[in-house]
Amino acid sequence: xxxxxxxxxxxxxxxxxxxxxxxxxxxxxxxxxxxxxxxxxxxxxxxxxxxxxxxxxxxxxxxxxxxxxxxxxxxxxxxxxxxxxxxxxxxxxxxxxxxxxxxxxxxxxxxxxxxxxxxxxxxxxxxxxxxxxxxxxxxxxxxxxxxxxxxxxxxxxxxxxxxxxxxxxxxxxxxxxxxxxxxxxxxxxxxxxxxxxxxxxxxxxxxxxxxxxxxxxxxxxxxxxxxxxxxxxxxxxxxxxxxxxxxxxxxxxxxxxxxxxxxxxxxxxxxxxxxxxxxxxxxxxxxxxxxxxxxxxxxxxxxxxxxxxxxxxxxxxxxxxxxx
Ligand code: COA
Numbered sequence: 001x002x003x004x005x006x007x008x009x010x011x012x013x014x015x016x017x018x019x020x021x022x023x024x025x026x027x028x029x030x031x032x033x034x035x036x037x038x039x040x041x042x043x044x045x046x047x048x049x050x051x052x053x054x055x056x057x058x059x060x061x062x063x064x065x066x067x068x069x070x071x072x073x074x075x076x077x078x079x080x081x082x083x084x085x086x087x088x089x090x091x092x093x094x095x096x097x098x099x100x101x102x103x104x105x106x107x108x109x110x111x112x113x114x115x116x117x118x119x120x121x122x123x124x125x126x127x128x129x130x131x132x133x134x135x136x137x138x139x140x141x142x143x144x145x146x147x148x149x150x151x152x153x154x155x156x157x158x159x160x161x162x163x164x165x166x167x168x169x170x171x172x173x174x175x176x177x178x179x180x181x182x183x184x185x186x187x188x189x190x191x192x193x194x195x196x197x198x199x200x201x202x203x204x205x206x207x208x209x210x211x212x213x214x215x216x217x218x219x220x221x222x223x224x225x226x227x228x229x230x231x232x233x234x235x236x237x238x239x240x241x242x243x244x245x246x247x248x249x250x251x252x253x254x255x256x257x258x259x260x261x262x263x264x265x266x267x268x269x270x271x272x273x274x275x276x277x278x279x280x281x282x283x284x285x286x287x288x289x290x291x292x293x294x295x296x297x298x299x300x301x302x303x304x305x306x307x308x309x310x311x312x313x314x315x316x317x318x319x320x321x322x323x324x
Pocket of ligand 1: 018019020023024027028103144145146148214215216217219220223253254257281311312313
């Protein structure tokens with residue numbers, strides 16, 4: 001994983017907009033987040049995370065045969081962010097794919113990477129989640145409900161074909177869902193090709209249509225329903241029980257959502273690992289960042305059963321069961 005060095009505390013935000021450390025901590029659990037400094041790009045973060053993943057796996061960039069990258073805050077409109085990463089890493093002329101599924105983006109990418117490996121199409125895939133939210137947030141009282149929640153960061157994993165019958169590690173089950181009729185409950189309108197004759201006008205900027213709009217309570221309600229539902233679905237598919245899971249990783253949108261989900265499922269607090277208080281919501285980067293920190297802190301050991309669950313804009317929701 002990689003996050004920018006620049007720490008933005010709740011008190012820093014309260015100097016610019018009408019909010020407070022108390023409000024943010026009480027509603028979301030967030031204490032600080034990392035925001036890029038001028039000149040730092042999503043691919044800077046993605047490259048650093050990818051190089052760490054390669055080093056951790058003892059591999060070279062030339063060993064990778066496909067890149068899958070998830071983001072909702074792309075480097076540019078086109079080409080996809082994965083191509084800019086491709087250009088940096090020194091990989092061979094391998095394919096790369098951008099995948100857009102917002103806060104469930106990493107789990108969506110994991111599922112497609114797994115399918116490509118199981119089909120025999122690829123053997124070793126770099127899966128990346130990276131976000132620079134801070135350059136797209138409205139730093140004003142109008143945007144305060146969304147602005148205080150989001151951070152910048154990147155996380156990466158390498159998925160490899162496992163031919164060893166004695167090694168049980170790998171993805172056991174994964175389930176993805178979407179409900180597109182709620183697409184505008186958490187979205188950004190402009191720039192967009194739907195806004196003809198021009199994707200972006202001065203009026204759109206003045207009206208704030210370039211910033212995310214969120215129906216916070218509606219999102220909260222759906223997240224706390226869908227996350228336990230899909231988590232149980234993966235467990236049932238794998239014929240496993242909640243008690244079998246060693247570590248639960250939930251998307252880091254709001255600590256209150258995760259506490260509510262854990263409480264509903266009667267998951268003991270010591271089996272849940274969160275880092276939202278330090279990073280805010282990093283969308284597609286959140287789960288690989290959790291994986292990296294859990295491993296670094298000794299919370300994730302070889303052989304552990306890990307459950308990863310996300311919910312986000314789209315609406316999207318997903319859960320995966322991994323034998324580490
Ligand atoms: N600082 C201070 N006050 C704020 C604020 C901020 N940053 N943002 C909103 N408020 C105010 C509102 O204006 C409102 O004031 P009012 O009562 O005078 O009208 C009050 O706080 C309550 O706002 P409300 O939106 O009802 O709060 P909430 O309890 O629903 O909490 C969220 C807001 C955003 C924390 C919560 O809805 C949430 O977490 N939703 C899910 C978000 C999410 O997960 N998004 C990403 C999905 S991937």
